[in-house]
Structure formats: structure tokens, C-alpha cells
Amino acid sequence: xxxxxxxxxxxxxxxxxxxxxxxxxxxxxxxxxxxxxxxxxxxxxxxxxxxxxxxxxxxxxxxxxxxxxxxxxxxxxxxxxxxxxxxxxxxxxxxxxxxxxxxxxxxxxxxxxxxxxxxxxxxxxxxxxxxxxxxxxxxxxxxxxxxxxxxxxxxxxxxxxxxxxxxxxxxxxxxxxxxxxxxxxxxxxxxxxxxxxxxxxxxxxxxxxxxxxxxxxxxxxxxxxxxxxxxxxxxxxxxxxxxxxxxxxxxxxxxxxxxxxxxxxxxxxxxxxxxxxxxxxxxxxxxxxxxxxxxxxxxxxxxxxxxxxxxxxxxxxxxxxxxxxxxxxxxxxxxxxxxxxxxxxxxxxxxxxxxxxxxxxxxxxxxxxxxxxxxxxxxxxxxxxxxxxxxxxxxxxxxxxxxxxxxxxxxxxxxxxxxxxxx
Amino acid sequence: xxxxxxxxxxxxxxxxxxxxxxxxxxxxxxxxxxxxxxxxxxxxxxxxxxxxxxxxxxxxxxxxxxxxxxxxxxxxxxxxxxxxxxxxxxxxxxxxxxxxxxxxxxxxxxxxxxxxxxxxxxxxxxxxxxxxxxxxxxxxxxxxxxxxxxxxxxxxxxxxxx
Numbered sequence: 346x347x348x349x350x351x352x353x354x355x356x357x358x359x360x361x362x363x364x365x366x367x368x369x370x371x372x373x374x375x376x377x378x379x380x381x382x383x384x385x386x387x388x389x390x391x392x393x394x395x396x397x398x399x400x401x402x403x404x405x406x407x408x409x410x411x412x413x414x415x416x417x418x419x420x421x422x423x424x425x426x427x428x429x430x431x432x433x434x435x436x437x438x439x440x441x442x443x444x445x446x447x448x449x450x451x452x453x454x455x456x457x458x459x460x461x462x463x464x465x466x467x468x469x470x471x472x473x474x475x476x477x478x479x480x481x482x483x484x485x486x487x488x489x490x491x492x493x494x495x496x497x498x499x500x501x502x503x504x505x506x507x508x509x510x511x512x513x514x515x516x517x518x519x520x521x522x523x524x525x526x527x528x529x530x531x532x533x534x535x536x537x538x539x540x541x542x543x544x545x546x547x548x549x550x551x552x553x554x555x556x557x558x559x560x561x562x563x564x565x566x567x568x569x570x571x572x573x574x575x576x577x578x579x580x581x582x583x584x585x586x587x588x589x590x591x592x593x594x595x596x597x598x599x600x601x602x603x604x605x606x607x608x609x610x611x612x613x614x615x616x617x618x619x620x621x622x623x624x625x626x627x628x629x630x631x632x633x634x635x636x637x638x639x640x641x642x643x644x645x646x647x648x649x650x651x652x653x654x655x656x657x658x659x660x661x662x663x664x665x666x667x668x669x670x671x672x673x674x675x676x677x678x679x680x681x682x683x684x685x686x687x688x689x690x691x692x693x694x695x696x697x698x699x700x701x702x703x704x705x706x707x708x709x710x711x712x713x714x715x716x717x718x719x720x721x722x723x724x725x726x727x728x729x730x731x732x733x734x735x736x737x738x739x740x741x742x743x744x745x746x747x748x749x750x751x752x753x754x755x756x757x758x759x760x761x762x763x764x765x766x767x768x
Numbered sequence: 769x770x771x772x773x774x775x776x777x778x779x780x781x782x783x784x785x786x787x788x789x790x791x792x793x794x795x796x797x798x799x800x801x802x803x804x805x806x807x808x809x810x811x812x813x814x815x816x817x818x819x820x821x822x823x824x825x826x827x828x829x830x831x832x833x834x835x836x837x838x839x840x841x842x843x844x845x846x847x848x849x850x851x852x853x854x855x856x857x858x859x860x861x862x863x864x865x866x867x868x869x870x871x872x873x874x875x876x877x878x879x880x881x882x883x884x885x886x887x888x889x890x891x892x893x894x895x896x897x898x899x900x901x902x903x904x905x906x907x908x909x910x911x912x913x914x915x916x917x918x919x920x921x922x923x924x925x926x927x928x929x930x
Contacts, residue, residue: 702833704807708894709776720806734808763776764785764834 350395350645352652360657361664363747368653372744373397382715382749387532387560387693387740389582392646396585399645403638411637412611412628422637429644436647437558437577437594438568444600446593446630447640451559452482454578454593455526457606457630458555459486462576463524465603466553469495471523476501476509477730478531478538481723483557487526496523502730506684507536514546522552529561533722533738534683535666535693537565544573559583563742564662564691566655575599585650586643589636600626607632658743665741665750666690672754678761682731692741695722698760703737706760713756774887780838787837789827789844802904802916804896809836813904815847823847823855826905833897835888840901842882852909859906866898
């Protein structure tokens with residue numbers, strides 16, 4: 346199948362220039378709303394036209410139930426899924442497309458891991474290590490599996506800026522650690538977690554390493570071999586793909602050793618009245634009919650990301666982080682969370698406006714056509730640890746530009762003047 | 769400069785910046801706490817009933833967003849002199865207003881400046897903020913003892929759905 350994704354290709358230096366934005370034109374929602382500053386990319390991305398077209402194209406030209414039929418269309422539908430699987434595999438550096446399991450989202454991927462690996466290896470006295478940065482989807486599945494197995498949940502704490510020290514890693518991951526499950530990029534502070542260093546310590550202690558890549562996969566180059574992890578969960582909708590498609594990468598031998606998560610059609614080789622023989626990996630984990638069109642389109646979204654290129658993405662994220670942080674630093678009534686170094690934010694900036702509730706800030710920004718998120722960002726323990734119940738969060742990505750940042754900062758000034766009678 | 773949307777009106781902001789009823793009534797005959805767990809809004813409504821059973825005074829304490837606090841302050845103004853039955857009826861009218869079942873014009877006579885919160889009907893995630901004090905008041909007058917949560921039975925905060 347031809348590569349139907351053509352994204353603007355900018356060098357890192359070109360991409361860092363926020364005055365130039367060749368990307369926006371590829372995103373129909375942004376084209377239709379030229380005055381919108383969409384800065385909620387950590388919640389979900391906008392989709393380029395090629396992704397939307399791919400979903401339609403699937404239904405118009407390839408639609409049949411994949412894997413079942415022995416006729417042309419069904420074969421084509423199967424090929425579409427497998428093409429996407431190869432793209433997913435390539436993006437994270439998998440050894441083979443068979444190492445990619447399709448799920449509904451990163452949450453389902455992490456539940457799969459907790460319910461299969463967790464229940465297989467954990468028992469009383471064992472420890473699961475996560476960090477205080479975790480999104481609820483990499484927390485609650487572990488809380489639950491610990492309750493069921495009698496294992497203990499332990500927490501890694503970073504510095505106030507979000508950085509983990511070697512001492513902390515060594516003190517928390519020890520001989521009792523059986524599983525370390527950690528986010529690669531915080532959805533609240535934007536900091537990157539030293540996954541490779543954590544994985545090294547976990548390996549020495551004989552523990553499995555699980556990575557929550559929901560936030561990292563769209564923003565930094567991810568290579569599972571370099572990270573030396575066992576499993577990595579991510580979702581398509583934060584990476585330009587449709588809602589409802591996620592993935593779990595796992596080492597082939599580990600996936601083969603794990604029991605199935607959901608059972609039913611498609612995940613079996615043969616069935617008798619007494620039992621069943623599971624299908625080979627990855628289909629063993631893919632019970633029921635998949636969202637084939639969504640998966641196909643998600644593959645196109647990831648291919649678009651590859652076309653944009655991570656050098657450009659990282660340069661632009663850093664430039665956005667700098668523009669946001671510099672603008673907020675000029676406003677002494679704003680408190681920013683996370684690293685002082687703007688480049689370490691990956692375009693994500695959490696903040697509060699003194700004396701104004703984040704929900705009021707986001708409502709007023711909404712009135713100015715600026716979309717940010719306010720609340721606990723599905724990371725309540727982190728916010729409690731930061732000493733607040735909620736924050737505002739602006740999260741940019743490569744298709745944002747200087748104008749978006751400008752509109753955002755203007756709207757922040759409006760918040761301040763409204764609440765201080767200057768309006 | 770005009771407010772960027774119809775919600776943050778001078779009337780609401782005046783109640784937030786200079787609330788009339790943000791204190792603990794020392795001689796309150798009843799108090800009741802209401803919370804919005806996902807927002808962190810946590811208000812306690814205090815009321816003193818007169819000998820004839822009407823509401824003599826209402827106040828509020830606690831923390832929350834401007835909408836929850838401004839709405840509570842406006843409510844405290846409106847409750848004085850009402851019988852508990854009338855007060856509950858007014859709470860119900862306010863609920864209809866912020867859920868978009870009643871127009872601001874239709875509610876202005878009864879709800880006075882609190883009718884300015886009508887525009888929140890277009891912001892479903894914020895309705896619970898406006899409603900918090902009123903629902904807490906209503907439950908207090910019904911004799912509730914457990915803290916009231918306006919999120920009971922509502923869709924939870926979606927957050928960064930994965």
C-alpha cells in the first residue's frame with residue numbers, strides 16, 4: 346500500500362521557529378477554527394486529514410471482518426491491520442510486529458499487564474514500584490493487583506522539579522521488587538523519567554520493567570531496546586490516531602509466556618466443549634473483533650509523526666516550552682510547577698494563577714478561544730504531593746505556534762484583570 | 769472591557785472579591801458540608817432559623833472556584849425570610865436554571881442576580897460548581913447528615929483519558 350502520508354519536513358532549527366507553521370494546514374479542525382489556540386494535546390491530539398481519510402478509506406474500500414474471511418476483502422482488511430502493526434512496531438523499535446498487541450487504549454494495555462503478569466508473578470512480600478508522577482491508569486491497576494495478591498505498592502519520589510536521583514532509585518527498587526511500572530513522560534510536569542537507569546536497577550534486582558508511554562510516544566523517540574523494558578503501553582489518540590485504539594508492546598518470549606487477558610473469539614486456535622488452545626501472540630491477546638478501521642488509521646497517524654520527525658518534534662516542543670515558560674515568568678501572579686529548565690517540559694506547563702481556581706482560569710480562557718485543561722489531570726496523588734488539589738495545564742505539540750502562545754498569554758492577563766477589577 | 773464570556777459578570781466577581789456572607793454563623797441552628805471531589809470545591813452552609821421557622825440568616829465557609837463561592841454568596845442573600853419549603857423550591861428553580869431547563873428571563877424575578885449564572889448551562893462540567901451551595905442548602909433543609917456531593921451519580925472527571 347502506498348504511503349499516503351505527506352507531512353511537512355522541517356529541520357530542528359526550522360521547527361524551533363514558532364513564527365513558521367506549515368503543519369496546521371494538515372489539521373482540518375485547526376483550519377476550520379483559525380482563532381483556536383488548542384493547548385490540550387496531553388489530553389488528546391488533533392488529527393491530520395490523512396488519518397481521517399484513512400478511516401473513511403477503510404470502510405469504502407477494505408471493509409470486511411478481518412482474520413475470519415477467506416475472500417479478498419477480508420484479506421485486505423487483515424492486511425490493513427498488519428500494516429498498522431508494522432508501523433506501531435517500527436515506531437517503538439520492536440523486534441517484530443508480532444510484539445505489538447492492539448488494545449482500546451493505554452489504560453487497557455496496563456490493565457492487561459497487571460492482570461496477567463501481575464497476577465502471575467506477585468505474592469505476599471513482593472513489591473511493585475511505581476512513581477508519584479503516574480497517571481491513574483498506571484496506578485489503579487497496580488493498587489488492585491496488590492490488593493489481590495498481597496504484594497506491596499512502593500513509590501519513587503523525584504525532586505520538586507520532577508527529577509529522580511540515583512539514590513532514590515537504589516533505595517526504592519530492591520530485592521523484593523518484582524515489577525517496576527513507570528511513566529516515561531509526566532503528563533503534568535512534562536519531565537522525562539530516566540527509564541533506562543530505572544530499568545538497569547530493576548534488572549539487577551530481577552524485576553520486570555513496564556513503561557507507560559502514553560505521553561512519551563508522541564513527543565520523544567522511543568526505542569524499547571534502548572530502554573531495556575519488558576512491556577510498553579501507549580495509545581493512538583494522543584499520537585494523531587483515532588480514539589479507541591491503543592497498543593501494548595511486549596518482548597515476544599514474555600508475551601508468549603503470559604496467559605490471555607480477555608477471552609472469546611479471534612484469540613483461539615481451536616475450541617472443544619472442555620477448553621481451548623490459544624492463538625499465537627499477538628492474537629492471543631486480541632479477543633473479539635478489533636476496530637480495524639481505527640487501527641489502520643492509527644498506523645497512518647504514527648506514519649505522519651515519523652514524517653514530521655522526532656528531531657523537529659523535540660525542537661518545536663522545546664521552543665513551545667520556552668515561549669510558554671518565558672511568558673508566564675513575566676507574570677509574577679503565576680506559579681509554574683515542574684522543572685525550571687523550559688527545555689525539560691516537552692511543551693507541557695502546569696501552573697496556577699494566584700487566588701484563582703484552575704476551573705475559573707480554564708473557563709475564562711475558553712471564552713478567549715484558548716483550550717487548556719484544569720483539574721488533577723488523572724494524577725491526583727501527584728497533585729497532592731505537589732501541595733495542590735488542581736492546576737491549569739497548557740500542553741503544546743508540533744502544530745502549535747507563536748500565535749497560540751500569544752493568545753494564551755493574553756487570556757491569562759484577562760483572568761488576572763477580571764479578578765482584580767482592572768477590566 | 770467586556771467579560772470574555774457571560775459567566776464572569778461583574779455581579780459574580782463582586783460576590784467573589786467582596787463576599788457578604790463568607791463567615792461562620794456563631795448561632796447557626798444547622799450547618800451542612802457540600803463537596804465537589806474532582807474540583808476541590810468544599811463549602812459549608814450555615815443557617816439560623818427564627819422562632820417562626822423561617823430562615824433568619826445564611827452564611828458559607830470553605831474553599832472553591834469563583835463560580836461555587838459567588839453562587840453561595842448570592843444564595844445566602846436570597847434565603848433570608850423564606851420558609852424551608854420556599855427555600856427548597858428556590859433551590860429547585862436554581863437547579864432548573866443552571867441545567868438550562870429555565871431561561872434567565874424566566875428566573876430573574878425569583879433569583880435576582882443569581883439568574884446571571886444561567887449561561888453555565890452551556891458548560892456542563894461547571895454546572896456542579898454553580899449548584900454546590902444550593903444543593904447543600906436543599907439537603908440541609910431535608911435533614912441530611914452526610915456531606916453532600918454534587919458529583920453523586922454524575923459522570924466522573926474524564927481527565928487525560930488514555
